[in-house]
Amino acid sequence: MTPMPVMEGLLLAAALFVLGLLGVLVRRNILFMLMSLEIMLNAAGLAFVVAGARWGAPDGQAMFLIILAVAAAEVAVGLALALQLFRRTGTVDADAVAGLKG
């Protein structure tokens, strides 16, 4: 098995993470924000897998499974919220609901 290119793998994870974060920050459509969140979660998962392969430890892959579970839960809650948002306000614009303004 060829050794894992750690540097490249982590850079890819970082790039994915930043892409996801930018997506969360610039998209106003809540569906796209959720998708961007998924990308960020997967970036974190990728970093775990790369690190686990580098040290030959199974913990990285175990963490990825946990992240998958978290992502599934997050999507379930997030989609439910998005659905409620659309039903109540008729829009999927996250900025349209700023009722908790201080």
Added chain:
Amino acid sequence: MRELLWLVPALPLTGFLALAAGAGRLPRPAVGVVGVGSVGLSLLTALAIAADFAGPAAEGAVFRQPLWQWLAVGDVAVRFGLALDALSLTMILVVTGVGFLVHLYSLGFLAGQEGLNRFFAYMNLFVAAMLILVLADGLLLLYVGWEGVGLCSFLLIGFRYRDPATVRAARKAFVVTRVGDAGLVIGLILLVVSLGTLDIAALTEAAGTRWAAGDALPVAAAALLLAGAVGKSAQLPLQVWLPDAMAGPTPVSALIHAATMVTAGVYLIARMHGLFALAPPVQTAVAVIGAVTLLLAATGALAQTDIKRILAYSTISQIGYMVMALGVGAYGAAIFHLTTHAWFKALLFLAAGVVIRRLGDEHDVRGMGGLYRHLPGAFVAFLVGAASLAALPLITAGGWSKELILTQVWAAGGGGPFLWLAGTLGAFLTALYIFRAVFLVFFGPERTVPGGATPATMLAPLAVLAVLAVVGGAFPVPAFLAGSLPVPATGRAAGWLFGAIAFGLPLLGIYVAYEIYLRRRTAAAGRREAPVPARLFGLWQRGWGFDALYTAVAVRPVGWFVRVNRGDAADALATGATAAGTAGHRWLSRTQTGRLRWYAGALAGGTALVLAVAVLA
């Protein structure tokens, strides 16, 4: 019987509690029964105790009734206890006696008026506080009574609180007496710090053994006690509140502002005579204050047109006599005059109350005249009171007590010709101003015809007080008091000439009043009343301008300071802290935009910052 001493103040206090608890629920007759009855029972108890106590075997005896331990701080233990000696027995008889008569009178005076329950509640509380004041065996308990009577005075002056003028008068009385009370408190603190006790007997003994006459400490303590006495007894320079206090109902003026509360200062000095004996400069100051006050107030009384203000200035003047007597060590004479004054001045006020009520709340003597035909009862009462106040010799109580003061002021070591001259001149002025009132109100042309009728509850107290104002001089008060108060040392003998002058001057004053105010009737002709320069007469009318003086030197500067300090410079720290909190809150709440993406950005930025710090640092 003397074990029942605690009942004397407890009964009016119970009456107050019952009236306060039953406010709005008790019917009017019940209010009267409770209000008058509690003081009546207190009077009966006091009389029984007096009969038990005043036997010849009890000469100079003191009966102490410690009730309970009040508080103990370090070495200082303060008891809640009563003490009865000749002085306090005389005082409780005056307080309950005059108090009962005035309560009875109030039943008729306030008939048909609202607030009867409140009135009797305050009056009962006043009597209780006054009795605590005179029965206290320690200065702290005395101070409780002292402030209690001050509070009741405030409440009762402002009894008709819908009128802003009475509220102003009440506030003025409270604030001015407070100036003196502050001195009294500091005096008490000084005494307890330096002598370690507030029990009057122990304190006097300790002061006598530890201090020599003329030391700085006793002089300071006595001067501070004098400040309290001066404020409460309306003496110079704190006399300005008493004329305004006449805004209260007339029974209040009779009981509180003539017979009892304003004499509390006299009682305090007499009670603390052991301390004052150690402070000769203060003793001299007491005598001089009394002499000056009696003259200034007597001339002030000469120029007033409100019948109650005439009597108020007269009260200041008569208390001046008592204070002067205290100053020369004639304690017995001072307390004797206190008792006779309580009778005849209460009589004058109550008779004036009848006149005022029957004339439909008319206070101005220039609007009265010829009333002796319409109001014979009030006329006889006022005339008897006036004769006693003018010290008509031999036949009136006031004559005996004032003559005793003048004799002792002349004879006592601390007295002398100047004080005696002031008192004698004052006696002439007293006769002049009170018979001015008699002639203007009851003689001359009729100006207002009285209406209505005077109930028996108002006339009966007048009759009793009139009898006391005549025969009261026969009570051997000075001899009785010799048991608990020192008798002044006599330096000069009083010759027959002085007696003749003291006897003759009141008669001369009455004659002059007759000439000026009845025969020539300068007052009715609209000219100035007394043969003095108009400017001086105006000064008398304004009570020697003390009000204007205090407005200029005290009220205005304080008002200026209050206006300047409206922003509360002293509170800047506290208000600054709250302002900073408010500003920070505003600033931080701006970050709460309610926008999800901003929060996400803040999270990311914060995480990046923490990571950067962790990695780079």
